[in-house]
Amino acid sequence: KAGVTQTPRYLIKTRGQQVTLSCSPISGHRSVSWYQQTPGQGLQFLFEYFSETQRNKGNFPGRFSGRQFSNSRSEMNVSTLELGDSALYLCASSSGRGFNGYTFGSGTRLTVV
Amino acid sequence: ILNVEQSPQSLHVQEGDSTNFTCSFPSSNFYALHWYRWETAKSPEALFVMTLNGDEKKKGRISATLNTKEGYSYLYIKGSQPEDSATYLCAPNTGNQFYFGTGTSLTVIP
Numbered sequence: 227k228a229g230v231t232q233t234p235r236y237l238i239k240t241r242g243q244q245v246t247l248s249c250s251p252i253s254g255h256r257s258v259s260w261y262q263q264t265p266g267q268g269l270q271f272l273f274e275y276f277s278e279t280q281r282n283k284g285n286f287p288g289r290f291s292g293r294q295f296s297n298s299r300s301e302m303n304v305s306t307l308e309l310g311d312s313a314l315y316l317c318a319s320s321s322g323r324g325f326n327g328y329t330f331g332s333g334t335r336l337t338v339v
Numbered sequence: 340i341l342n343v344e345q346s347p348q349s350l351h352v353q354e355g356d357s358t359n360f361t362c363s364f365p366s367s368n369f370y371a372l373h374w375y376r377w378e379t380a381k382s383p384e385a386l387f388v389m390t391l392n393g394d395e396k397k398k399g400r401i402s403a404t405l406n407t408k409e410g411y412s413y414l415y416i417k418g419s420q421p422e423d424s425a426t427y428l429c430a431p432n433t434g435n436q437f438y439f440g441t442g443t444s445l446t447v448i449p
Contacts, residue, residue, distance in 0.1 A: 230382070261439070268343065269428070269439035282436050316383070327373050328437075330382040 228253065230319050232331035239338050244305040247334045251298050251319030257281070258300040259328065260292060261316045269316065275300050276322045307338045341365060345429055345440035352419050353448050359415045360443040362429030366410035371432040374403055374414055377442070378425040386414075386427075419447040 231250040239245050251258050259282075260272040271284035275294035294300045298319075304311055314335050318328035344363045352358050362372070371390045377383040387396040392407040400417045416423055426442040 259437075266441070268441040269430075271436055271438070274436075284436075327375075327385040327388050328383075329385070330375075332382050 230317060230329050230331035232315075232317050232334050234334060235332065236335045237337070239307050239336065241307055241309060241338055243307050244303065245307060245336060247302045247304075247315055247317075247336075249300045249302070249317030249319075249331055251300070251317075252329055255319040255321055255329070256298055257320045257322030258294055258298065259318045259320070260300070260302050261318065262286075263314045263316065263333075264310075264312070272302065272315075304336075309338050312336060312338045341368075341431060341433060341438035343429065343431060343438050343440040345427075345443050347443060348441070349444040349446070351446045351448060354419060354421060356419050356447075357415065357417045358419055358445065359413050360427060360445075362412045362414070362431075362440055364410050364412075364429075364431040364438070366407055368433045369407050369410070369431060370434040372405055372407075372412050373430045373432065373437065374412070375428040375430065376425045377428055383428060414443075416445070419445070421447045421449050423447050 233248045257276045259274040261269040274282040278294045289305045292302045314333045316333045317331040346361050374386040375383040387403045389405040394405040396403050403414045405412045424447045426444045428442045430437040430439045
């Protein structure tokens with residue numbers, strides 16, 4: 227079956243702009259989580275959506291937001307971009323039940339200049 | 340926020356050597372511990388999920404153990420091969436969130 231698809235793979239934006247990243251989970255998976263990775267940092271949890279509802283949220287400012295659609299696809303939006311938002315953004319899908327772990331996408335590499 | 344520590348940060352071994360690394364985490368509020376392998380330019384790939392104290396899991400030459408009472412997990416690789424080169428991440432789960440360590444970067448030298 228198809229894996230987790232993230233688009234775009236690479237993105238360059240200017241400070242102050244906004245950006246939207248997309249994630250299509252594995253068919254049948256209802257949970258989508260977003261993570262940020264910056265050099266020297268572990269994967270930092272942004273938020274999790276399950277059945278179109280935000281179920282958990284990490285410690286990121288309100289400039290980071292997300293949503294999930296009825297087909298489980300999820301988008302993440304970052305407004306008023308800052309240089310420090312340059313990172314790899316990973317999306318991970320799971321069934322949302324139990325602890326079967328994630329299936330990760332390939333990520334979106336965002337560079338803010 | 341859960342403090343997850345992985346050691347060593349990086350490791351270089353010769354092909355054929357066996358190696359192990361450690362994941363330490365607070366033992367309270369523990370539900371499960373996941374290990375992932377992350378090869379360069381690829382997505383993190385799930386290796387193991389462990390939930391019970393004393394759990395041992397094995398996948399080929401890779402195995403892992405779990406001690407929930409003292410808050411640590413070991414990952415072992417027997418007879419390392421160049422294709423084992425990757426960053427190994429551990430992620431304890433408290434029931435509603437995963438907390439990832441910064442990983443151990445393993446390089447296996449042919």
